[in-house]
Amino acid sequence: MDKKKLRNDIILILAVLIAALAAWGVIALTQRPGREVLVEIKGSVTASYPLDRDLRIDIVTEDGHVNTLVIEGGRARIEAADCPDKLCVKQRAISKAGESIICLPHKLVIRISGESGVDGTV
Amino acid sequence: MKATQKLTLIGVSIAAAMVLSYVETLIPVPFAVPGIKLGLANTVALFLLFRLDWKAAGLVSLIRVLLSGLLFGNAASLAYSAAGAALSLVVMALLKKTGAFSPVGISVSGAVAHNVGQILMAVVLLGTDQILWWLPALAVSGIVTGLAIGAAGAVLIKKISIPIR
Structure with missing residues (x-):
C-alpha cells in the first residue's frame, strides 16, 4: 500500500471517529433529568x-x-x-x-x- | 473481459455474498443497538469495486440485499439494508474514483455510510428523529467493522487477479 493512500485513510478514519465522538460528547453533556x-x-x-x-x-x-x-x-x-x-x-x-x-x-x-x-x- | 466471464464472475460473487450474509446471521450480536453488524458481504462488493467496476458491485449488492432480505430477514430489515447498501455503494464508488484511498479506507467509509443509510431509513419508517441518537455508536462500530472487512477485502483484491479482456 502506498504511503499517500495510507495517510489519506488515516485522516479519513480519524475525521469520522472525531465527528462521532464529538456528537457523543454533545449528547452526554446536554442531557438533563427527565420528567x-x-x-x-x-x-x-x-x-x-x-x-x-x-x-x-x-x-x-x-x-x-x-x-x-x-x-x-x-x-x-x-x-x-x-x-x-x-x-x-x-x-x-x-x-x-x-x-x-x-x-x-x-x-x-x-x-x-x-x-x-x-x-x-x- | 468477455461477457460470459463477467456473467460468471457476477454469478459467483452473488453466491459468495449470499453465503457470507448467511454466515453473518449465525454470528450473535452482543450489542443492544440494532444495525451493528460485521458486514461480511461487503468484502465481495469491495472486491468487485476494485477488480471490475461499480456497476457490478452495485448489481451484486442489490441482488444480495433482496435475496438475503427475503431469506433471512423481513420487510423492515430489507428496507434498512437496501438504504444502507445503496448509500454505502455510492460513497465507496465516489471515494474509489478519487484514487486517494486504499481498500481499507474505502471499506471504513462504506461501513459508516451503510449505518448512516440504515438510520436515515429508520427515521423515515419510524417517523421519529429519536433514532439519530444511535448514530455515534453506529459510526464507531462501522469504523471497527470497516477496518476488519477492509483488511480482508484488501487481501482478496491482492490475491485474486482477473484477466482483463
Missing part, C-alpha cells in the same frame, strides 16, 4: 406516564404486538416484547431527557421528555 415517559407508535405520541411513579403496562400496537413497559425507581425500560430480536429489551433503562428505547419491528419508541414543557428533542 415524563412518552410512548410513540409510528411517530405519534399515544401515551405518557410520569417518570417518578412506578408502573408496569402492556403497550399494544395496532397490529397486536405487545411490549411491556416498566417504570421503576425513576427509570424506564422494556421488560418483555413479542418481537423476534428483543433488542428493545436489551437496551439499557432510560431516565434522562431525550433518551429513548426503540423497538424497530413494532415501530415503537419510548422516550423521556424534559422539564417544564420543553421536551428533550435537541
